[in-house]
Amino acid sequence: MNDFSYSRPTTTTEAIQTLLSHPDALYLAGGTNVIDHLKLGVVTPSQLVDIRHLGLDKISTDAQSVTIGAGATNSAAAYHHEIQTHFPALAEAILAGASPQLRNVATTGGNLLQKTRCTYFRDIHSACNKRQPGSGCAALEGFNRSHAILGTSDACIATHPSDMAVALTALEAVIHIQDQSVVRTVPIEAFYVSYGEDPAKENVLKPGDLIVAIEIPRTAWAGHSRYVKARDRSSYEFALASAAVAVDVDAGKIRNCRIALGGVATKPWRAHAAEAALVGQSATPVAFRAAAEAELASAKAQKENGFKIELCKRVMVKALQEAAEMRRA
Protein backbone atom coordinates (compact mmCIF):
# COMPACT_ATOMS: atom_id res chain seq x y z
CA MET A 1 0.00 0.00 0.00
CA ASN A 2 1.40 3.43 -0.93
CA ASP A 3 1.79 6.09 1.73
CA PHE A 4 -0.99 8.64 1.98
CA SER A 5 -2.34 11.23 4.36
CA TYR A 6 -5.71 11.08 6.05
CA SER A 7 -8.14 13.88 6.76
CA ARG A 8 -11.54 13.98 8.41
CA PRO A 9 -13.59 17.00 7.29
CA THR A 10 -16.81 17.86 9.10
CA THR A 11 -18.66 19.67 6.28
CA THR A 12 -19.39 18.68 2.69
CA THR A 13 -17.92 21.98 1.48
CA GLU A 14 -14.65 21.25 3.23
CA ALA A 15 -14.54 17.73 1.80
CA ILE A 16 -15.19 18.94 -1.75
CA GLN A 17 -12.59 21.72 -1.42
CA THR A 18 -10.01 19.19 -0.25
CA LEU A 19 -10.66 16.97 -3.26
CA LEU A 20 -10.49 19.91 -5.65
CA SER A 21 -7.17 21.12 -4.25
CA HIS A 22 -5.69 17.59 -4.20
CA PRO A 23 -6.58 16.01 -7.56
CA ASP A 24 -5.08 12.65 -6.60
CA ALA A 25 -7.01 12.42 -3.34
CA LEU A 26 -9.93 10.02 -2.93
CA TYR A 27 -13.04 10.07 -0.78
CA LEU A 28 -13.11 7.36 1.88
CA ALA A 29 -16.48 6.19 3.18
CA GLY A 30 -16.93 2.53 4.20
CA GLY A 31 -13.56 1.80 2.61
CA THR A 32 -14.39 -1.78 1.68
CA ASN A 33 -13.61 -1.14 -1.98
CA VAL A 34 -10.97 1.59 -1.69
CA ILE A 35 -8.83 -0.18 0.92
CA ASP A 36 -8.98 -3.41 -1.09
CA HIS A 37 -7.73 -1.47 -4.12
CA LEU A 38 -5.02 0.26 -2.09
CA LYS A 39 -3.63 -3.15 -1.16
CA LEU A 40 -3.72 -4.30 -4.79
CA GLY A 41 -2.07 -1.08 -5.99
CA VAL A 42 -5.07 -0.37 -8.24
CA VAL A 43 -5.32 3.10 -6.68
CA THR A 44 -2.45 5.17 -5.26
CA PRO A 45 -3.98 8.32 -3.75
CA SER A 46 -2.00 11.04 -2.00
CA GLN A 47 -4.76 11.53 0.54
CA LEU A 48 -7.90 9.82 1.78
CA VAL A 49 -10.68 12.19 2.75
CA ASP A 50 -12.91 10.48 5.31
CA ILE A 51 -16.51 11.49 4.54
CA ARG A 52 -18.16 9.49 7.33
CA HIS A 53 -18.60 12.52 9.56
CA LEU A 54 -20.63 14.79 7.27
CA GLY A 55 -24.07 13.83 8.55
CA LEU A 56 -24.92 12.02 5.32
CA ASP A 57 -26.21 8.84 6.92
CA LYS A 58 -29.89 9.69 7.35
CA ILE A 59 -32.77 7.86 5.67
CA SER A 60 -35.85 10.04 5.32
CA THR A 61 -39.29 9.46 3.84
CA ASP A 62 -42.17 11.59 2.59
CA ALA A 63 -45.27 11.07 0.46
CA GLN A 64 -43.34 11.18 -2.80
CA SER A 65 -40.12 9.30 -2.12
CA VAL A 66 -37.57 7.74 0.18
CA THR A 67 -34.19 9.45 0.37
CA ILE A 68 -31.17 7.46 1.52
CA GLY A 69 -28.16 9.48 2.63
CA ALA A 70 -25.06 8.47 0.68
CA GLY A 71 -23.32 7.67 3.97
CA ALA A 72 -26.04 5.31 5.22
CA THR A 73 -24.66 1.80 5.42
CA ASN A 74 -25.95 -0.96 3.18
CA SER A 75 -27.32 -2.69 6.30
CA ALA A 76 -29.17 0.41 7.45
CA ALA A 77 -30.86 0.72 4.07
CA ALA A 78 -31.64 -2.99 3.68
CA TYR A 79 -33.28 -3.30 7.10
CA HIS A 80 -35.13 0.02 6.99
CA HIS A 81 -38.82 -0.77 7.47
CA GLU A 82 -40.02 1.59 4.75
CA ILE A 83 -37.58 0.15 2.20
CA GLN A 84 -38.41 -3.45 3.09
CA THR A 85 -42.13 -2.75 2.79
CA HIS A 86 -42.37 -0.42 -0.19
CA PHE A 87 -39.19 -1.16 -2.18
CA PRO A 88 -38.62 -4.89 -1.52
CA ALA A 89 -36.34 -5.40 -4.55
CA LEU A 90 -33.90 -2.88 -3.09
CA ALA A 91 -33.73 -4.61 0.30
CA GLU A 92 -33.37 -8.00 -1.41
CA ALA A 93 -30.64 -6.77 -3.73
CA ILE A 94 -28.58 -5.26 -0.93
CA LEU A 95 -28.89 -8.39 1.19
CA ALA A 96 -27.92 -10.55 -1.81
CA GLY A 97 -24.57 -8.75 -2.00
CA ALA A 98 -21.33 -9.08 -0.03
CA SER A 99 -21.36 -10.31 3.59
CA PRO A 100 -22.95 -8.89 6.75
CA GLN A 101 -19.59 -7.51 7.87
CA LEU A 102 -19.11 -5.66 4.58
CA ARG A 103 -22.70 -4.40 4.47
CA ASN A 104 -22.31 -3.03 8.00
CA VAL A 105 -19.70 -0.52 6.83
CA ALA A 106 -20.14 -0.20 3.06
CA THR A 107 -22.23 2.86 2.16
CA THR A 108 -24.95 3.35 -0.43
CA GLY A 109 -22.96 6.10 -2.14
CA GLY A 110 -19.90 3.89 -2.30
CA ASN A 111 -21.93 0.98 -3.59
CA LEU A 112 -22.90 3.04 -6.66
CA LEU A 113 -19.19 3.48 -7.39
CA GLN A 114 -18.11 -0.12 -6.82
CA LYS A 115 -15.42 -1.17 -9.26
CA THR A 116 -15.56 -4.23 -11.45
CA ARG A 117 -14.32 -7.59 -10.20
CA CYS A 118 -12.58 -8.28 -13.54
CA THR A 119 -9.40 -10.21 -12.66
CA TYR A 120 -7.35 -8.14 -15.04
CA PHE A 121 -8.56 -4.84 -13.61
CA ARG A 122 -7.49 -6.05 -10.16
CA ASP A 123 -4.06 -7.27 -11.36
CA ILE A 124 -1.85 -4.26 -11.98
CA HIS A 125 0.46 -6.32 -14.19
CA SER A 126 -2.28 -7.07 -16.73
CA ALA A 127 -3.46 -4.96 -19.65
CA CYS A 128 -6.63 -3.13 -18.69
CA ASN A 129 -8.13 -0.13 -20.45
CA LYS A 130 -10.29 0.64 -17.44
CA ARG A 131 -7.37 0.83 -14.99
CA GLN A 132 -4.76 2.09 -17.45
CA PRO A 133 -6.35 3.60 -20.57
CA GLY A 134 -4.72 2.48 -23.79
CA SER A 135 -3.05 -0.61 -22.33
CA GLY A 136 -5.50 -3.04 -23.94
CA CYS A 137 -7.96 -5.58 -22.58
CA ALA A 138 -6.55 -8.89 -21.35
CA ALA A 139 -10.05 -10.28 -20.78
CA LEU A 140 -10.97 -10.31 -24.48
CA GLU A 141 -8.67 -13.28 -25.08
CA GLY A 142 -8.32 -14.34 -21.45
CA PHE A 143 -10.55 -15.80 -18.75
CA ASN A 144 -13.90 -14.17 -19.39
CA ARG A 145 -16.49 -16.54 -17.96
CA SER A 146 -17.81 -13.87 -15.58
CA HIS A 147 -17.71 -10.99 -18.05
CA ALA A 148 -20.40 -8.94 -19.73
CA ILE A 149 -22.63 -9.84 -22.66
CA LEU A 150 -24.40 -6.47 -22.93
CA GLY A 151 -22.90 -3.04 -23.50
CA THR A 152 -19.40 -4.28 -24.23
CA SER A 153 -16.89 -2.76 -26.60
CA ASP A 154 -13.57 -3.82 -28.12
CA ALA A 155 -11.92 -1.90 -25.28
CA CYS A 156 -13.63 -3.51 -22.26
CA ILE A 157 -16.01 -6.33 -21.34
CA ALA A 158 -15.99 -5.90 -17.54
CA THR A 159 -19.26 -6.13 -15.63
CA HIS A 160 -20.54 -3.63 -13.11
CA PRO A 161 -20.57 -5.63 -9.85
CA SER A 162 -23.29 -3.95 -7.78
CA ASP A 163 -26.56 -5.63 -6.84
CA MET A 164 -27.96 -2.54 -5.14
CA ALA A 165 -27.49 -0.35 -8.22
CA VAL A 166 -29.47 -2.84 -10.33
CA ALA A 167 -32.48 -2.52 -8.04
CA LEU A 168 -32.06 1.27 -7.95
CA THR A 169 -32.04 1.30 -11.76
CA ALA A 170 -35.33 -0.64 -11.91
CA LEU A 171 -36.78 1.72 -9.27
CA GLU A 172 -35.56 4.78 -11.24
CA ALA A 173 -33.61 6.29 -8.40
CA VAL A 174 -32.26 9.82 -8.64
CA ILE A 175 -28.71 10.57 -7.51
CA HIS A 176 -28.07 13.83 -5.61
CA ILE A 177 -24.60 15.16 -6.33
CA GLN A 178 -22.99 18.15 -4.65
CA ASP A 179 -20.22 20.26 -6.15
CA GLN A 180 -18.63 23.52 -5.03
CA SER A 181 -21.81 25.53 -5.44
CA VAL A 182 -24.96 23.40 -5.88
CA VAL A 183 -26.58 20.04 -5.43
CA ARG A 184 -27.78 18.63 -8.75
CA THR A 185 -29.90 15.57 -9.44
CA VAL A 186 -29.16 12.92 -12.04
CA PRO A 187 -31.43 9.94 -12.86
CA ILE A 188 -29.49 6.75 -12.24
CA GLU A 189 -29.74 5.68 -15.87
CA ALA A 190 -27.97 8.88 -16.92
CA PHE A 191 -25.50 8.61 -14.01
CA TYR A 192 -23.76 5.57 -15.54
CA VAL A 193 -22.26 6.21 -18.96
CA SER A 194 -21.72 3.72 -21.75
CA TYR A 195 -18.12 2.64 -22.19
CA GLY A 196 -17.55 4.03 -25.63
CA GLU A 197 -13.90 4.79 -26.21
CA ASP A 198 -12.97 5.23 -22.56
CA PRO A 199 -13.88 2.38 -20.19
CA ALA A 200 -12.18 4.25 -17.33
CA LYS A 201 -15.04 6.74 -17.35
CA GLU A 202 -17.97 4.97 -15.73
CA ASN A 203 -20.23 7.82 -14.62
CA VAL A 204 -20.90 11.54 -14.92
CA LEU A 205 -19.04 12.57 -11.74
CA LYS A 206 -16.58 15.43 -12.16
CA PRO A 207 -13.53 16.02 -9.95
CA GLY A 208 -14.61 16.86 -6.40
CA ASP A 209 -18.23 15.83 -6.95
CA LEU A 210 -19.72 14.25 -3.83
CA ILE A 211 -22.75 11.94 -3.92
CA VAL A 212 -24.87 13.08 -0.98
CA ALA A 213 -28.10 11.09 -1.36
CA ILE A 214 -30.11 8.61 -3.40
CA GLU A 215 -33.81 9.36 -3.83
CA ILE A 216 -36.30 6.67 -4.83
CA PRO A 217 -39.75 7.74 -6.05
CA ARG A 218 -42.87 5.97 -4.85
CA THR A 219 -44.68 4.35 -7.78
CA ALA A 220 -47.56 1.97 -8.35
CA TRP A 221 -45.05 -0.80 -9.11
CA ALA A 222 -42.19 -0.30 -6.60
CA GLY A 223 -44.03 -2.23 -3.89
CA HIS A 224 -44.35 -5.24 -6.19
CA SER A 225 -40.70 -5.69 -6.94
CA ARG A 226 -38.28 -8.58 -6.72
CA TYR A 227 -34.54 -9.16 -7.08
CA VAL A 228 -33.40 -12.55 -8.34
CA LYS A 229 -29.70 -13.38 -8.47
CA ALA A 230 -27.85 -16.40 -9.92
CA ARG A 231 -24.28 -17.03 -8.76
CA ASP A 232 -21.69 -19.78 -8.39
CA ARG A 233 -22.21 -20.10 -4.62
CA SER A 234 -25.46 -19.84 -2.68
CA SER A 235 -24.21 -16.78 -0.80
CA TYR A 236 -21.43 -14.19 -0.65
CA GLU A 237 -20.69 -14.14 -4.37
CA PHE A 238 -21.06 -11.72 -7.24
CA ALA A 239 -23.86 -12.25 -9.75
CA LEU A 240 -23.47 -14.26 -12.93
CA ALA A 241 -26.86 -12.82 -13.85
CA SER A 242 -29.45 -10.96 -11.85
CA ALA A 243 -32.71 -9.13 -12.46
CA ALA A 244 -34.59 -6.48 -10.54
CA VAL A 245 -38.18 -6.13 -11.70
CA ALA A 246 -41.17 -4.10 -10.59
CA VAL A 247 -44.60 -4.68 -12.11
CA ASP A 248 -48.03 -3.13 -11.97
CA VAL A 249 -50.50 -5.82 -12.97
CA ASP A 250 -54.22 -5.14 -13.27
CA ALA A 251 -56.71 -7.94 -14.02
CA GLY A 252 -53.90 -10.11 -15.33
CA LYS A 253 -52.54 -7.44 -17.70
CA ILE A 254 -49.25 -5.64 -17.24
CA ARG A 255 -50.01 -1.93 -16.97
CA ASN A 256 -46.45 -0.91 -16.23
CA CYS A 257 -43.12 -2.53 -15.47
CA ARG A 258 -39.47 -1.71 -14.86
CA ILE A 259 -36.65 -4.19 -15.39
CA ALA A 260 -32.91 -3.92 -14.78
CA LEU A 261 -30.19 -6.55 -15.16
CA GLY A 262 -26.97 -7.17 -13.24
CA GLY A 263 -23.89 -9.36 -13.68
CA VAL A 264 -24.29 -9.33 -17.45
CA ALA A 265 -23.58 -5.77 -18.49
CA THR A 266 -20.98 -3.05 -18.26
CA LYS A 267 -23.35 -0.92 -16.18
CA PRO A 268 -26.59 -1.60 -14.30
CA TRP A 269 -28.66 -2.46 -17.37
CA ARG A 270 -32.11 -0.99 -17.84
CA ALA A 271 -34.03 -3.48 -20.00
CA HIS A 272 -36.09 -1.09 -22.12
CA ALA A 273 -36.74 -3.62 -24.90
CA ALA A 274 -38.17 -6.12 -22.43
CA GLU A 275 -40.34 -3.47 -20.79
CA ALA A 276 -41.74 -2.36 -24.14
CA ALA A 277 -42.54 -5.97 -25.02
CA LEU A 278 -44.49 -6.47 -21.80
CA VAL A 279 -46.66 -3.38 -21.38
CA GLY A 280 -50.27 -4.25 -22.24
CA GLN A 281 -49.56 -8.00 -22.34
CA SER A 282 -50.99 -10.68 -20.10
CA ALA A 283 -48.72 -11.57 -17.21
CA THR A 284 -47.86 -15.08 -18.44
CA PRO A 285 -44.64 -17.10 -18.64
CA VAL A 286 -44.87 -16.95 -22.45
CA ALA A 287 -44.95 -13.14 -22.39
CA PHE A 288 -42.09 -13.02 -19.85
CA ARG A 289 -39.96 -15.30 -22.00
CA ALA A 290 -40.68 -13.23 -25.13
CA ALA A 291 -39.61 -10.08 -23.26
CA ALA A 292 -36.38 -11.74 -22.14
CA GLU A 293 -35.68 -12.86 -25.73
CA ALA A 294 -36.23 -9.28 -26.93
CA GLU A 295 -33.77 -7.84 -24.41
CA LEU A 296 -31.04 -10.42 -24.97
CA ALA A 297 -31.26 -10.25 -28.77
CA SER A 298 -28.36 -7.81 -28.75
CA ALA A 299 -26.22 -9.88 -26.34
CA LYS A 300 -22.69 -10.70 -27.47
CA ALA A 301 -20.96 -13.73 -25.97
CA GLN A 302 -17.23 -14.05 -25.41
CA LYS A 303 -15.28 -17.33 -25.50
CA GLU A 304 -16.39 -18.52 -22.03
CA ASN A 305 -19.57 -16.68 -21.09
CA GLY A 306 -22.12 -17.76 -23.69
CA PHE A 307 -24.08 -19.56 -20.96
CA LYS A 308 -25.00 -16.18 -19.48
CA ILE A 309 -27.44 -15.42 -22.32
CA GLU A 310 -29.80 -18.27 -21.44
CA LEU A 311 -29.13 -17.88 -17.69
CA CYS A 312 -30.07 -14.22 -17.83
CA LYS A 313 -33.32 -14.96 -19.68
CA ARG A 314 -34.32 -17.51 -17.06
CA VAL A 315 -33.44 -15.15 -14.20
CA MET A 316 -35.60 -12.44 -15.82
CA VAL A 317 -38.55 -14.80 -16.24
CA LYS A 318 -38.27 -16.00 -12.63
CA ALA A 319 -38.13 -12.44 -11.30
CA LEU A 320 -41.13 -11.38 -13.40
CA GLN A 321 -43.16 -14.38 -12.27
CA GLU A 322 -42.38 -13.69 -8.61
CA ALA A 323 -43.19 -9.98 -8.88
CA ALA A 324 -46.47 -10.70 -10.68
CA GLU A 325 -47.39 -13.17 -7.93
CA MET A 326 -46.84 -10.42 -5.35
CA ARG A 327 -49.39 -8.31 -7.15
CA ARG A 328 -52.01 -11.03 -6.93
CA ALA A 329 -51.32 -11.78 -3.28
Add this chain to the structure above:
Amino acid sequence: MDNFEEQGKGGEGVSRRGLLGAAITGGAGAALAPLLGNRAAAAVPASSPSAPPASSAAGMTLHVNGQAHWVEIEPRVTLVDALRDHLGMYGTKKGCDHGQCGACTVLINGVRVNSCLTLAAMHTNEEITTIEGLADGDRLHPVQEAFIEHDGFQCGYCTPGQICSAVGLIHEGHTKTDDQIREGMAGNICRCGAYSNIVDAVKKAMKVS
Protein backbone atom coordinates in the same frame (compact mmCIF):
# COMPACT_ATOMS: atom_id res chain seq x y z
CA MET B 1 -0.21 -19.62 8.39
CA ASP B 2 2.84 -19.44 10.62
CA ASN B 3 4.19 -16.37 8.90
CA PHE B 4 1.11 -14.45 10.00
CA GLU B 5 2.23 -14.91 13.59
CA GLU B 6 5.79 -13.93 12.75
CA GLN B 7 4.69 -10.63 11.26
CA GLY B 8 3.80 -9.36 14.69
CA LYS B 9 6.28 -7.29 16.65
CA GLY B 10 6.65 -7.91 20.33
CA GLY B 11 5.34 -11.46 20.35
CA GLU B 12 8.50 -12.73 22.02
CA GLY B 13 8.31 -16.07 23.73
CA VAL B 14 4.61 -16.53 23.11
CA SER B 15 3.76 -19.61 21.07
CA ARG B 16 1.04 -19.65 18.47
CA ARG B 17 -0.73 -22.43 20.36
CA GLY B 18 -0.53 -20.43 23.58
CA LEU B 19 -2.02 -17.40 21.89
CA LEU B 20 -4.79 -19.45 20.36
CA GLY B 21 -5.57 -20.81 23.80
CA ALA B 22 -5.61 -17.29 25.15
CA ALA B 23 -7.93 -16.24 22.35
CA ILE B 24 -10.44 -18.94 23.22
CA THR B 25 -10.21 -18.68 26.98
CA GLY B 26 -10.34 -14.90 26.73
CA GLY B 27 -9.17 -14.03 30.21
CA ALA B 28 -5.52 -14.73 29.62
CA GLY B 29 -5.57 -12.87 26.31
CA ALA B 30 -7.03 -9.77 27.87
CA ALA B 31 -4.34 -9.73 30.52
CA LEU B 32 -1.57 -10.27 27.96
CA ALA B 33 -2.67 -7.57 25.54
CA PRO B 34 -1.85 -4.35 27.41
CA LEU B 35 1.56 -5.73 28.38
CA LEU B 36 2.53 -6.42 24.78
CA GLY B 37 0.80 -3.27 23.61
CA ASN B 38 3.16 -0.99 25.51
CA ARG B 39 6.24 -2.74 24.22
CA ALA B 40 4.97 -2.86 20.67
CA ALA B 41 4.00 0.81 20.61
CA ALA B 42 7.49 1.79 21.74
CA ALA B 43 8.97 -0.28 18.91
CA VAL B 44 7.29 1.68 16.11
CA PRO B 45 10.08 3.37 14.13
CA ALA B 46 10.07 7.15 14.10
CA SER B 47 8.95 8.58 10.80
CA SER B 48 11.60 9.71 8.35
CA PRO B 49 12.21 13.49 8.44
CA SER B 50 11.67 13.68 4.67
CA ALA B 51 8.27 12.08 4.83
CA PRO B 52 5.31 14.40 4.29
CA PRO B 53 4.08 15.33 7.76
CA ALA B 54 0.43 14.58 7.10
CA SER B 55 1.07 10.98 6.09
CA SER B 56 3.73 10.02 8.62
CA ALA B 57 3.04 8.15 11.82
CA ALA B 58 0.69 10.04 14.05
CA GLY B 59 -0.22 9.47 17.66
CA MET B 60 -3.78 8.42 18.37
CA THR B 61 -5.80 6.64 21.01
CA LEU B 62 -7.59 3.41 20.19
CA HIS B 63 -10.19 2.14 22.64
CA VAL B 64 -9.94 -1.64 22.63
CA ASN B 65 -11.79 -3.95 25.00
CA GLY B 66 -12.47 -1.15 27.44
CA GLN B 67 -8.90 0.11 27.59
CA ALA B 68 -7.37 3.17 25.94
CA HIS B 69 -4.18 2.45 24.00
CA TRP B 70 -1.85 5.16 22.71
CA VAL B 71 -0.32 4.18 19.37
CA GLU B 72 1.83 5.96 16.81
CA ILE B 73 0.91 4.65 13.40
CA GLU B 74 0.70 5.73 9.77
CA PRO B 75 -2.75 6.38 8.25
CA ARG B 76 -2.32 3.34 5.99
CA VAL B 77 -2.23 0.88 8.90
CA THR B 78 -5.35 -1.26 8.85
CA LEU B 79 -7.16 -2.05 12.07
CA VAL B 80 -6.13 -5.72 12.01
CA ASP B 81 -2.47 -4.70 11.66
CA ALA B 82 -2.80 -2.13 14.44
CA LEU B 83 -4.26 -4.74 16.76
CA ARG B 84 -1.70 -7.42 15.96
CA ASP B 85 1.49 -5.51 15.15
CA HIS B 86 1.11 -2.48 17.38
CA LEU B 87 -1.00 -3.64 20.31
CA GLY B 88 0.20 -7.23 20.38
CA MET B 89 -3.33 -8.59 20.35
CA TYR B 90 -2.98 -11.70 18.25
CA GLY B 91 -6.48 -13.04 18.87
CA THR B 92 -7.78 -11.28 15.76
CA LYS B 93 -6.57 -13.33 12.80
CA LYS B 94 -5.39 -12.12 9.42
CA GLY B 95 -6.64 -14.46 6.70
CA CYS B 96 -7.16 -13.22 3.16
CA ASP B 97 -6.56 -9.53 4.03
CA HIS B 98 -9.19 -8.55 1.41
CA GLY B 99 -12.51 -8.90 3.21
CA GLN B 100 -13.28 -12.29 1.72
CA CYS B 101 -12.76 -14.72 4.61
CA GLY B 102 -13.94 -12.99 7.81
CA ALA B 103 -11.09 -14.27 10.02
CA CYS B 104 -10.33 -10.68 11.07
CA THR B 105 -13.88 -9.89 12.21
CA VAL B 106 -14.09 -7.59 15.24
CA LEU B 107 -16.88 -5.50 16.71
CA ILE B 108 -16.83 -1.71 16.40
CA ASN B 109 -19.40 -0.06 18.66
CA GLY B 110 -20.97 -3.52 18.82
CA VAL B 111 -21.22 -3.94 15.03
CA ARG B 112 -19.25 -6.71 13.28
CA VAL B 113 -16.79 -5.54 10.62
CA ASN B 114 -13.76 -6.86 8.73
CA SER B 115 -10.78 -5.26 10.45
CA CYS B 116 -8.61 -5.80 7.35
CA LEU B 117 -10.70 -3.42 5.24
CA THR B 118 -10.76 -0.48 7.58
CA LEU B 119 -7.99 1.85 8.75
CA ALA B 120 -7.17 2.14 12.43
CA ALA B 121 -7.15 5.93 12.10
CA MET B 122 -10.86 5.85 11.19
CA HIS B 123 -11.79 4.47 14.61
CA THR B 124 -10.18 6.73 17.18
CA ASN B 125 -13.48 7.63 18.84
CA GLU B 126 -15.06 4.21 18.73
CA GLU B 127 -15.13 1.17 20.99
CA ILE B 128 -13.37 -1.80 19.44
CA THR B 129 -14.04 -5.27 20.82
CA THR B 130 -11.86 -8.21 19.86
CA ILE B 131 -12.05 -11.87 20.82
CA GLU B 132 -9.87 -11.03 23.84
CA GLY B 133 -12.54 -8.69 25.16
CA LEU B 134 -15.61 -10.94 25.05
CA ALA B 135 -15.15 -12.86 28.29
CA ASP B 136 -16.13 -11.33 31.60
CA GLY B 137 -13.03 -12.06 33.64
CA ASP B 138 -12.78 -15.85 33.82
CA ARG B 139 -16.35 -16.31 32.68
CA LEU B 140 -16.58 -17.02 28.95
CA HIS B 141 -19.02 -15.23 26.69
CA PRO B 142 -22.07 -17.42 25.89
CA VAL B 143 -20.95 -17.65 22.25
CA GLN B 144 -17.49 -18.90 23.34
CA GLU B 145 -19.17 -21.46 25.61
CA ALA B 146 -21.41 -22.61 22.78
CA PHE B 147 -18.48 -23.03 20.34
CA ILE B 148 -16.72 -25.25 22.88
CA GLU B 149 -19.86 -27.22 23.69
CA HIS B 150 -20.65 -27.87 20.02
CA ASP B 151 -17.05 -28.26 18.81
CA GLY B 152 -17.52 -25.35 16.40
CA PHE B 153 -13.95 -25.48 15.09
CA GLN B 154 -11.14 -27.74 14.01
CA CYS B 155 -7.85 -25.89 13.43
CA GLY B 156 -9.22 -22.78 15.14
CA TYR B 157 -7.78 -20.14 12.82
CA CYS B 158 -11.16 -18.78 11.74
CA THR B 159 -12.65 -19.15 15.23
CA PRO B 160 -12.06 -15.67 16.71
CA GLY B 161 -13.69 -14.18 13.61
CA GLN B 162 -16.52 -16.72 13.69
CA ILE B 163 -17.21 -15.95 17.36
CA CYS B 164 -17.10 -12.16 16.96
CA SER B 165 -19.31 -12.50 13.87
CA ALA B 166 -21.81 -14.65 15.80
CA VAL B 167 -21.90 -12.09 18.61
CA GLY B 168 -22.67 -9.38 16.05
CA LEU B 169 -25.25 -11.55 14.29
CA ILE B 170 -27.16 -12.22 17.52
CA HIS B 171 -27.03 -8.53 18.43
CA GLU B 172 -28.42 -7.56 15.00
CA GLY B 173 -31.48 -9.68 15.72
CA HIS B 174 -32.52 -10.55 12.15
CA THR B 175 -31.82 -14.25 12.45
CA LYS B 176 -34.10 -17.06 13.58
CA THR B 177 -33.84 -20.19 11.41
CA ASP B 178 -30.88 -22.44 10.59
CA ASP B 179 -30.90 -21.15 7.01
CA GLN B 180 -30.79 -17.58 8.30
CA ILE B 181 -27.84 -18.48 10.52
CA ARG B 182 -26.01 -19.96 7.51
CA GLU B 183 -26.72 -16.84 5.46
CA GLY B 184 -25.88 -14.53 8.36
CA MET B 185 -22.54 -16.28 8.92
CA ALA B 186 -21.70 -16.41 5.19
CA GLY B 187 -18.98 -13.81 5.65
CA ASN B 188 -16.88 -16.23 7.71
CA ILE B 189 -15.15 -18.99 5.79
CA CYS B 190 -14.00 -22.15 7.61
CA ARG B 191 -11.50 -24.15 5.59
CA CYS B 192 -11.87 -27.14 7.94
CA GLY B 193 -15.57 -27.20 7.17
CA ALA B 194 -16.88 -27.05 10.75
CA TYR B 195 -19.99 -25.31 9.46
CA SER B 196 -22.65 -27.68 10.81
CA ASN B 197 -21.20 -27.43 14.33
CA ILE B 198 -20.89 -23.65 13.98
CA VAL B 199 -24.59 -23.45 13.12
CA ASP B 200 -25.37 -25.57 16.21
CA ALA B 201 -23.18 -23.33 18.37
CA VAL B 202 -24.78 -20.12 17.10
CA LYS B 203 -28.25 -21.63 17.60
CA LYS B 204 -27.37 -22.53 21.17
CA ALA B 205 -25.91 -19.10 21.87
CA MET B 206 -29.03 -17.43 20.46
CA LYS B 207 -31.11 -19.33 23.00
CA VAL B 208 -29.04 -18.32 26.00
CA SER B 209 -28.26 -14.73 24.92
